Amino acid sequence: MTRTDTGAVRPRAGSGPRRVRDTDMARLWHPYSTVPPAEPPYVVTEAEGTRLTLWAEGRSHRVVDGMASWWSAIHGYRHPVLDAAVRRQVDVFSHVMFGGLTHGPAAELAEVLVGIAPEPLEHVFLADSGSVSVEVAMKMCLQYHRSSGSPERRRFLTWRGGYHGDTFHAMSVCDPDGGMHALWGGLLPAQVYAPAPPGGFDAPPDPGYVEELERVAAEHARELAAIIVEPVVQGAGGMRFHHPGYLRELRRIADGHGLLLVFDEIATGFGRTGELFAADHAGVAPDVMCLGKALTGGYMSLAATLCTGRVARGIAEGEEPVLAHGPTFMGNPLACATAAASVDLLAGGNWRGDVARIGAGLRAGLAPLEGAPGVREVRVLGAIGVVELEAPVRVREATRAAVEAGVWLRPFRELVYAMPPYTCTAGDVAVVAAGMVAAAEASAAAADGGA
Numbered sequence: 001m002t003r004t005d006t007g008a009v010r011p012r013a014g015s016g017p018r019r020v021r022d023t024d025m026a027r028l029w030h031p032y033s034t035v036p037p038a039e040p041p042y043v044v045t046e047a048e049g050t051r052l053t054l055w056a057e058g059r060s061h062r063v064v065d066g067m068a069s070w071w072s073a074i075h076g077y078r079h080p081v082l083d084a085a086v087r088r089q090v091d092v093f094s095h096v097m098f099g100g101l102t103h104g105p106a107a108e109l110a111e112v113l114v115g116i117a118p119e120p121l122e123h124v125f126l127a128d129s130g131s132v133s134v135e136v137a138m139k140m141c142l143q144y145h146r147s148s149g150s151p152e153r154r155r156f157l158t159w160r161g162g163y164h165g166d167t168f169h170a171m172s173v174c175d176p177d178g179g180m181h182a183l184w185g186g187l188l189p190a191q192v193y194a195p196a197p198p199g200g201f202d203a204p205p206d207p208g209y210v211e212e213l214e215r216v217a218a219e220h221a222r223e224l225a226a227i228i229v230e231p232v233v234q235g236a237g238g239m240r241f242h243h244p245g246y247l248r249e250l251r252r253i254a255d256g257h258g259l260l261l262v263f264d265e266i267a268t269g270f271g272r273t274g275e276l277f278a279a280d281h282a283g284v285a286p287d288v289m290c291l292g293k294a295l296t297g298g299y300m301s302l303a304a305t306l307c308t309g310r311v312a313r314g315i316a317e318g319e320e321p322v323l324a325h326g327p328t329f330m331g332n333p334l335a336c337a338t339a340a341a342s343v344d345l346l347a348g349g350n351w352r353g354d355v356a357r358i359g360a361g362l363r364a365g366l367a368p369l370e371g372a373p374g375v376r377e378v379r380v381l382g383a384i385g386v387v388e389l390e391a392p393v394r395v396r397e398a399t400r401a402a403v404e405a406g407v408w409l410r411p412f413r414e415l416v417y418a419m420p421p422y423t424c425t426a427g428d429v430a431v432v433a434a435g436m437v438a439a440a441e442a443s444a445a446a447a448d449g450g451a
């Protein structure tokens with residue numbers, strides 16, 4: 001392929017899945033991958049309801065999307081209500097800048113989000129991705145303390161095992177033993193790390209662990225701006241669940257030392273764990289909350305950072321009263337209109353029943369793996385199913401086995417996991433669980449074969 005000066009004779013990548021795959025491999029980066037990638041990607045040729053159509057080597061596979069496109073497609077693909085919301089807004093306008101201007105979709109979305117968020121969260125910053133919403137949350141905390149005359153409060157306390165995104169400050173509060181910290185060493189801000197919370201949604205808080213949290217917070221209290229964690233479910237850091245009681249302890253510790261409390265609900269928000277927000281399991285409200293992933297029902301990139309009136313006023317009372325952030329695509333009208341429609345669809349539907357049905361189906365379907373050789377643990381919470389193996393997953397073999405079984409999965413580390421769309425029927429969930437079993441077995445077989 002050569003560079004063309006008019007574009008008129010530009011080779012067209014869109015002609016046929018084989019061409020798409022080849023062009024992709026020559027040109028594109030994928031998440032956490034090399035160029036060219038070690039494995040060819042599957043080409044998606046259709047997405048409808050709970051199903052993706054995947055092309056690989058001349059064959060098409062119609063599979064249930066066990067990943068909901070990384071937690072986001074909670075209503076499935078091509079949902080008529082969301083499609084209509086996008087079309088309606090395209091016919092009005094698709095984008096305008098947000099500096100000095102506003103529009104209906106942003107105002108409506110802010111009302112919708114504040115209406116469902118834990119009180120007293122009342123102000124909304126619209127960002128373009130989850131990582132950016134975490135940067136904004138951290139900036140809010142730093143500016144709050146600066147404005148209140150404590151500029152020395154510049155560090156964040158988090159517990160190990162977390163994931164908060166891939167931009168630099170967000171990376172600094174991810175699990176410090178993960179590859180990113182090792183890679184970036186001295187470049188990341190030094191944060192304060194407590195041990196990971198003891199595992200198990202049903203395991204009551206361990207007083208010894210809470211004492212350790214208190215000790216770490218007290219030791220660093222004067223230099224800390226905030227505590228930031230993922231409530232109840234640590235996602236990309238290891239798919240671990242913990243008891244909601246720890247959130248109440250964090251609230252108490254934060255209040256005792258004048259720290260703000262940030263909950264990153266980017267993965268857990270919008271019902272995934274069985275409550276609308278994971279914080280609701282504990283009845284605890286943070287000072288700052290990040291939302292993303294399922295916010296637009298998986299249609300577009302949009303995230304939000306919510307904060308309390310106290311945080312907003314605290315920032316405004318300082319010598320630098322403006323929150324110093326403003327992305328070009330802030331408040332994108334298409335994304336806001338879709339998000340408002342997605343949240344309305346969720347709130348007006350039976351998400352609690354849907355999540356319970358999926359959880360029950362995953363529990364039943366994964367039961368054969370409990371105590372199976374090579375399986376460390378099977379855990380299910382809300383509409384999330386996790387199989388933790390004793391050895392790292394053989395991703396190629398596991399993915400192929402899942403696709404053959406009719407499911408799209410994307411295992412990582414020792415984890416085969418799924419968080420399917422809420423629109424999955426009991427039959428779809430049975431297929432997802434069977435795909436997870438097939439993936440775990442294929443991984444174990446590949447490891448045994450030493451291949």
Ligand SMILES: *Cc1c(COP(=O)(O)O)cnc(C)c1O
Pocket residue numbers: 129130131132134163164165166230235236264265266267292293
């Ligand atoms: C995915 C995720 C992020 C990052 O969101 P992006 O939209 O990928 O930038 C941050 N925090 C949590 C808990 C996430 O799951």
